[in-house]
Amino acid sequence: MIYRDFKGMKLSNLGMGCMRLPHAEGAVNDVDFAAVAEMAKYCIEHGVNYFDTAWGYHGGKSEVAIGEALSAFPRESFYLADKFPGYDLANFPKAREIFPEQLRRCKVEYFDFYFLHNVLELNIDSYLDPKFGIYDYFMEQKEAGLIKHLGFSAHGELPVLRRFLEVYGKDMEYCQLQLNFLDWEFQHGREKVELLREYGIPVWVMEPLRGGKLASLEPEHGARLRALRDESDAAWAFRFLQGIPDVKVILSGMSNMEQLVDNVRIFETDAPLTEAENAELAKIAAEMLSKKTQPCTGCRYCTEYCPQGIDIPRMIELYNEHVFTGGGWMAPFALRTVEEGKRPADCLHCRSCEQVCPQGLKISEIFEDFTAKLKG
Numbered sequence: 110m111i112y113r114d115f116k117g118m119k120l121s122n123l124g125m126g127c128m129r130l131p132h133a134e135g136a137v138n139d140v141d142f143a144a145v146a147e148m149a150k151y152c153i154e155h156g157v158n159y160f161d162t163a164w165g166y167h168g169g170k171s172e173v174a175i176g177e178a179l180s181a182f183p184r185e186s187f188y189l190a191d192k193f194p195g196y197d198l199a200n201f202p203k204a205r206e207i208f209p210e211q212l213r214r215c216k217v218e219y220f221d222f223y224f225l226h227n228v229l230e231l232n233i234d235s236y237l238d239p240k241f242g243i244y245d246y247f248m249e250q251k252e253a254g255l256i257k258h259l260g261f262s263a264h265g266e267l268p269v270l271r272r273f274l275e276v277y278g279k280d281m282e283y284c285q286l287q288l289n290f291l292d293w294e295f296q297h298g299r300e301k302v303e304l305l306r307e308y309g310i311p312v313w314v315m316e317p318l319r320g321g322k323l324a325s326l327e328p329e330h331g332a333r334l335r336a337l338r339d340e341s342d343a344a345w346a347f348r349f350l351q352g353i354p355d356v357k358v359i360l361s362g363m364s365n366m367e368q369l370v371d372n373v374r375i376f377e378t379d380a381p382l383t384e385a386e387n388a389e390l391a392k393i394a395a396e397m398l399s400k401k402t403q404p405c406t407g408c409r410y411c412t413e414y415c416p417q418g419i420d421i422p423r424m425i426e427l428y429n430e431h432v433f434t435g436g437g438w439m440a441p442f443a444l445r446t447v448e449e450g451k452r453p454a455d456c457l458h459c460r461s462c463e464q465v466c467p468q469g470l471k472i473s474e475i476f477e478d479f480t481a482k483l484k485g
């Protein structure tokens with residue numbers, strides 16, 4: 110196992126993400142405790158020392174299962190991370206109930222790492238609102254030794270990340286981002302990493318394989334990679350991340366022993382991609398996106414022509430995310446924070462924007478399709 114230094118600790122570069130644990134068929138919250146225990150044992154025996162859970166994973170059963178599994182090992186032999194469930198606004202007044210319950214569920218006296226979970230457009234105001242005192246409360250827990258290191262995870266767009274960092278950046282020790290070779294440009298991963306670097310904040314990675322999509326590329330893409338380096342698609346995705354110096358921990362949400370054994374084998378070597386390999390991977394990422402997404406360049410020529418004041422490039426960006434992912438929660442979440450009357454469904458189909466779009470995008474049709482997909 111390869112390790113990364115963080116404040117005197119040696120963190121395994123591969124972390125076990127506990128959001129896709131083995132479970133009974135068709136019952137995601139019916140976690141297979143015996144299988145989780147077996148996977149945790151394999152991790153510890155093979156040098157994986159970082160485990161990541163959260164309040165909402167598997168309806169709370171993730172915390173219980175990994176806590177139970179890790180209780181078989183000395184406390185100092187692993188690092189456990191948990192998160193405040195800020196993705197649900199109803200939880201903001203409940204931090205003082207939730208945090209002790211998380212310690213209890215996980216059977217630990219303290220968390221090595223604790224995250225303000227999922228900072229994004231929907232909850233940034235609540236995270237910053239002194240009425241809830243989220244930041245103060247968790248800083249107190251840190252001073253009391255119940256949290257060793259405090260950070261945050263973010264799914265928001267760059268302006269939200271910037272706003273959060275302006276207020277709390279000096280006290281955040283790390284940030285967890287969705288990062289992979291596709292989102293490096295698609296979700297502005299590179300710019301987010303650069304922004305965090307300005308604050309001296311290292312990166313923890315979630316979704317390195319984008320929900321498994323990057324572990325099974327189209328055969329033609331896979332063959333092009335294999336011509337350069339004989340490693341699996343998943344290994345290529347991990348090697349890309351190994352080349353980013355800011356990245357300390359790469360979380361993989363593993364669901365069975367086979368995936369775990371394979372990932373542990375990949376992380377036995379530190380073998381970042383060469384410049385030529387990175388270039389080929391970037392080309393493949395662009396090809397993958399161009400097949401499914403709209404090539405809006407963000408020039409904004411269109412926006413002043415829209416009688417509805419719709420932020421057209423931003424809506425197309427959300428559409429692209431939604432289409433590429435095949436649905437998912439991100440676009441619907443982001444749209445909830447868009448002013449009423451300025452959403453894709455509010456498009457009048459006047460086509461004024463289309464007259465000036467240098468890419469020739471059929472914007473009104475894109476918004477019609479987006480609206481239908483969100484309803485469907």
Ligand code: SF4
Nearest residue numbers: 415456457459460462
């Ligand atoms: S077609 Fe829709 S998005 Fe384009 S200018 Fe008209 S209202 Fe705005």
Ligand code: SF4
Nearest residue numbers: 405406408409411466
């Ligand atoms: S004019 Fe076309 S390419 Fe430019 S921002 Fe608008 S939709 Fe995107």
